[in-house]
Amino acid sequence: MPVGDYLLAALVFVLLVIVALLVQIRRAVQRDEVETDQLRTALHATLSEMDFAESVSRIEDRATELRDVHHDLEQLLRVPRERGAFGEEQLEIILEDHLPPDMFGVRERVVGNKTPDAHIETQEGLVCIDSKFSLDAYERAIEAQDPSERAAHERTFRNQVDEQLAKIAEDYVRPDRGTTDFAFAFVPSESVYYHLVTEEYDMLQEYTRRGVQVVSPLTLGHKLELIKAGVQARKLSEEAAEILEHLDRLDRRFDAFEDEWSTLERHVANAHTKAEDVDQEIARMRESFDRIEEPTAEE
Template sequence: MTVEALIAFLAATHVDIAGVPLSGAALVAIGLAALLLLLLIRVWRRLRALRADLGVDLSGEGRIETLLRSQAEMAGRLQSMADIMGSRQAEMTRTLADRFDGLSSRIGQSLASTTDQTHSSLSALGERLAVIDRAQSRIADLAGDIGRLQDILDNKQTRGAFGEARMQAIVADALPASAYRFQSQLSNGKRPDCLVLMPNKAPPLAIDAKFPLEAYAALKDAETKDAEDFALAKLRRDMDVHIRAIASKYLIPGETQDTAFMFVPSESVYAEIGEKLPEILQRAYRARVVIVSPSLLMLSIQLVQNLLKDARMRQEAGRIQTEVRHLAEELGRLDERVGALKTHFNRTGRDVDEILTATRKVMQRADRIETLPFQDEGGAVPRPATYTSS
């Protein structure tokens, strides 16, 4: 057993003796006192045995002196032994106290660390539980949405409205409002679900969103091979009828494009048709009806969007060319006016040169007049007259 284990055992031990509670340290002190008493008894017995072996017969004063000397020696030994035991007991007490303090400090630190770790773990657990609760609520909302979608798909009218709404969302998100029309009437009285207006006054593109999903739903619900074959044949027949109806109603020469779109509102349905009914795709192509999924319709609409952008760019380019032509005409007129202004500047420069020439001649004549020798009768040059104010 290690010292730490012994200290922990003594600290945790409590004994009741005659109704008096004693701790482990008190029990150790009692044990040490009992051990000291046993040692004294053993010393006394050893002295008696030694006296019996030596045969010493002490009497009178000699016996008393011997007893006193033996008693003194025994007292000294007992005193030294008591001192040793006292120092050992004090040292053990200090050691136990130090060990108890260290153990209490470590236990306190361990408890504090454990409390912090537990608190942080509980906090992290609470955050994760909150995330799980949010995810669970989202899953519940998604399950509700899936249930509502299933209800929509189970009803024929709402299923048709769902496909039409999805097609309208794709078209409206990609094209400006002036580039399409919903439920617009043609010359034969038919109303396609959407007409995409093409640039450069080209005929519009007709889109139909009423895909027959009843047979597909029966195909997905089929549990036997015969039921699957029956549903597949019904889906083939319904799609063939719908393709012929689109071609007869929405392909009008000169009024619409020579190709129409049949919108399938699900990628999985389109993939199922391409896998199990590839002949239907070929038949629709020969009838000039293109079966498109949401992603294919989006790509087609983006192509139309690029064509519209190209048409607008060409229109703007023509307008820019017109403006550039007008700008060139204005530059020609500006060049004529600058030429005329240059001519005026040249004429003004010649006039200024002539004025400067005349000014120099006048200055030369004034200099000559000033240097003429004017003399009086006495031969002296008269001074200029000086006028005084009266």
């Protein structure tokens, strides 16, 4: 039942309660238990304090607005072109809620001359998403009263879904053209998705093996989070690998510096030894000079 109908039902229930109360009051008046003028005055004052008329008017206005919105949405989903636009907009909103802007694109030509409704950029390739879905046959099936008529519409709906999934597999599961080995078929209706999962499970499994995963707004959100987590994990792994590479280069530079320092240290040690030898030689030469007696003049 639409939300507007719920509000109208609530309003009717309140009115029934008030009518029942008035009936009881009337009976009490008829039994002379309450004076009519006093009752009328008290009832009027109570309803005025409750702003009953204004509250009822607001509820009626809100119910009318909700009913109009529900009607507009139903009309939107019944027109194929507008329904497709609604699915694309819903898909774009989900992508914006779960992924950073640099991770996805919308309606861009990325696979040859093919333009998916959206795509996600990953290290493994592009994940393409197609949001087209068939609803007319599905609606006729759930509205049909005759079992045979319902079965015929369900077969038509199944064939339409089969054709669409086959097209997605052919166009967007193309690792040779830069895509990943899977693509998403986005069904922007949880009820349609539930029907496919429960009634056409074997077909969905077959296309899953061919790389086409059928998703709803809820399941797509979960898969996007997994993809984002995988991308972030890969970035962290790449950053860790880059840090290890920097450390390895620093280690090699330190080894080279250590070799140069050892060579310099040996040179310094040799120079020190040579300086000591020179000092000793100078000391011996000085000692030899000191032993030479100065010549004495003959008298």
